[in-house]
Amino acid sequence: MYRNFKEIEKKARKLGPKPVAVLFPDSSDVMLAVFEGADQGLIEPILVGNQAKIEASAHKIDINPNSFEIINEKDPQKAADVCIDMARTGRVCFVVKGNIITSYLYRSLIRYTKANAPDQVPCTLCFHQADNIEKVFIITDPGVNIHPDVLIKRKILKNAVNAQHRMGCKNPKIMIISSDHIGSFKSEIQKDADILQDLIEEKKMGACQICSTQTLHAEFPDHRIKTDNFPDIFLVPNIDTGNILVKSIDHLGGGIRQCVTVGGEITVLTPSRSDSSTDRIINLSLGIILSEQGGM
């Protein structure tokens, strides 16, 4: 189990370099991260996108683009499909999003998962580091599924549990987090939580455990968080909650966030387009840890 992203970076340096496909690396931050990632022995990148733009971005920061293989594909959707296909065939260990909106990769990954692993569902897993918690925890799903029903939630949780297993957390603790509700009625979210709780307790979700409570104040009534009791996975009710929460953690709370999207045994790193090259190196390291043992 990793206490922070520094430990993840340290471990990744021992496991690299890994072949990766980088989709649309045509910005200075992305190109710098690609170059540094290769230079530090983390990745062997294959660059996919508009070759002229890729070369221009490389020249802009004084990097020789000929040091890397480039696949010239100007159409963003086709380029995303090329990347996912390279992951499918095992040519690359994972895919890295560059300077492009995430929906192209989501679309490719959803299509691929539906066709090849219909029992799975793609979802985004956000890994977080917070100052007073000595472990990296996951919040899901802030990216793919808009209003997941309980069946989809079960599949999302399975992805998250697998990811925590890869991270060395053998028995991750899950919180199906919900808001406070005024009144004694049970919301749909709380009903879903009850079903998922039963599944986890019946050991139908692999090695994991579940919090009996669904809010942080119920779990930590004295307002003091302890790492040992803190959940390893938070399942949020919908995309609104997930997306706003994961971004609030770094923008309002001062934590660190790293996002990956998984599905059909394929891992796609989905950093924000505004992420710096330093953030992207951490993201690459996370990808390496998650792709160990043959990918997600």
Next chain:
Amino acid sequence: MELFCIENILNLAQRKKRKKIVVAGKNNSFAVDAVLQSREMGFGDPMFCGKEFSGLKTKETILFDNSAATHALGKAVGMVNDGEADILLNTDSLTSEFLDLATGTNSASSRVVNYINIFTSPKEHRLTLLTDTLINPNPGIKEKIGIINNSIPVADVLGIKNPNIAALAPVEFVNPAIKSTMDAAILSKMSQRGQLGESVVEGPLAMDNAESAIAAKQKGVESIVPGNVDIYLFPDIESANITAQFLSFVFQVKLCGILTGTGIPMVVQSSLEQNDSWIYNIALAVLMG
């Protein structure tokens, strides 16, 4: 004058005329200590209702001293509605029965009621509002307009004039499959046409665009709101409440809060806040009174 941290709310309340605060509910020691502190600080004049408060350490006059907590709460609401008190402090858990009681007997009964949390933004070091963190599970456009209208006066008493409001969503593009983006776009357009009072509403904004003008620009959002947000309007209670849970519990961000839209200032118990928030909540109600 804009306030930069929630501690300053106390200073501002001290400049106001002392307000009569009627206290009812359970004998919550943190709430009682806070309301007594408001008296010492010169902005509160507490009156306790119900037999729950008969064992207080300080010598206080107890009104309706034979009444149980629920009954006393009803009497306390009546006192505020009749003008015998300025502020209601409910020390009990927030229930739908209380909301009905609090909103059903005054002229504001048709208004939307919402809860606003306030904290000092770590980047900008200024007061920032989050809403609705407690009351409306799935507000529609009509409710969101009410929430905005309730929030502007709270921003105003904190010295924030013409507040910038970020209508949050998971993405900055309008996507018919995601209701929050549609709602935010409508509110944003209404704001452009001057339909939302003295405020600027921008949306849909994802949190990273709301917090960073540069990130917003990269995604084609040209507006004065990104990087300069006074009020975060959340799509639903789950997104608002869970975000507030993380800020308060994981990041130990001090939150205070106020119930608005009730017509009379009300201080209620929220599990999102730490026990030392009561005094700030009381001070906020004094500012609103």
